[in-house]
Amino acid sequence: MGMNITKKILSTHLAAPSDMKPGEEILLKVDQTLTHDINAVMTYLAFEQVGLDRIRTECSVSYLDHNLLYLDNKTPDDHIYLQSVAKRYGVHVSRPGNGICHAVQVARFGAPGKLLMGGDSHTPHGGSIGMLCIGVGGMDVATAMTGVPMRLKMPQIIKVNLTGKLQPGCNAKEVILEMLRRVGIKGGLGKVFEYVGSGAATLSVSERASITNMGAEMGATTSIFPADERVREFLRAEKREEDFTEILPDEDAEYDGEMELNLSELVPLCACPHQPDNVIPLKDVEKKKVQQVFIGSCTNSSYSDIAKAALVFKDRHVNEDVSCTCAISSKQIYKLLMRDGYIDMLLDAGVRLLEIACGPCCAIGQSPATKGVAVRTSNRNFKGRAGNPTAEIYLVSPESAAATAITGTFASAEDILGSDLSVLAEVKEPTEFPVDDAMIIEPLPEEEAKKVEIVRGPNIQPLPIPDAPEQYLKAQISLKTVDNITTDDITPASAEFSSMRSNIPLMSQYCYHRYDPEFAARAKAMGKSIIIGGENYGQGSSREHAAINPMYLGVKMVVAKSIARIHKGNLINHGIIPMVFADPADYDKLDMLDELEVNGLLDQMKTREVEIKDLTKDISFKAKLELSDNELEVILSGGQLRHLQKQLKEMEE
């Protein structure tokens, strides 16, 4: 049988032979890594502790792109540290103002057939050029940078056969919202979505990127498109045609599942609060008054996205009751939009142009008003994601966001421009980008790099390292959560909290503080504790602080109905044992403050089933450890850093 694209790429990166059966653990040699300023400090602090002189990947890039609001010393402290540590170890730096990590990675570093691990859940963005890109926690990025093979549970590969062609007024956002509507936020767990077919060939690289990027919201391992002529055109426009390799699925390629999606049938869609799979046709959304519109984010701020939004705005104005902002993905896109007159159209309409950065997408600025209705082109609409838990966030395409900003309530491009939308269809992706890498700092030669002094301002605090688990555990339940707890619930997004991320003693005081303001103090006072979670515990971003902060507060175990993939990996890396109820009904029997006890924990863990006694209720229940041998070893070592140090020592002996 022939091979699909995913298997072709995986097979060239296997560090140990494998027949790549779904569910089996495979070991992979990683080519590239990326980090961004919100999560990166922990990654590089971990890499420093490993004791290598230089990274062992082909190319690693540190992006300073998320938090560019220097409200106090914290973010500049982080940026200076990140820049100096990158110089020390041979990492590229993309300076503030160059662009959002995923857009720049695809434009300037990515190449078909490469394997990229990124410390951000939207890393699959790069699947748009036929590259296999997986979002992981920061500790995993540190591991990849050491050259030690990465473990991955072999995913199922799902073929998404695209037919037809997007109609004007419909954006690639509609494709991914339709996917979310069909499969839901857990529907991608353990899966790679491989988009092929005649419809895929009609989509530009930036349209493909909107789809692969937001595949993260389905919980997918990643998503990918073929490296075909469209990718060659894109790389040629980036003056990197030599990096192109054609990668198509074989004609008789085997898949583990198949879906059909006709692009011609799509209509403007909208993800309603508070989950990205709560998708309905935009025309059916209740016509509420909209207070805020944000056009931007890594998902939807390409040249064509912004140009189309600008054409909807042309000769019109933002409604007087709406605050409308726009953040463009990269310096090169900004310059092209300026050259072609689109920036003028936005300014004339009263759109507020923000810095080239993530910003509002992760609540760094532009919080909606109390109970405000916010319409965004970004990828997440969890409660509080915009910095205000009372707000409602709706996710739409840039065309629909522009129309909404004009009318002050939910509207599509057709509502503004009428049925002839040919003006939108005429927008084409650039055939030549203004390439200028002056904002990328190249690594120094190794000998020179060794002399670099790493600068640590007061916001850079040491990385806490967990203790290995012991045979006997007695601990109280410090928190019992509902279903679908997000990493935003555990460690909120916002400028204030983002800038605490290099300082765990400070940040941990705010752990869960919107969900349960007493949690941090309670957990700390308990010394050791256990969290009980519902379904899909830890969904959302790759933010490993959602594991580091509870670990620092003494949480030893999370027992949930189910745990989201990236978060589970982060718990393992930071020494918190992730378990799932053998019988989910046991969840209802437990209460916060109950005292739990486990005897022979280490021995029981090896059997993958642990009996836990609730001493308060005088009952017992069973919890399963859905861990590979490798993951178990990591947990038993006391987390990935200790495990990695051991592995490197063994390799050197």
Ligand code: F3S
């Ligand atoms: Fe940034 Fe939002 Fe994307 S925070 S990387 S624009 S998901």
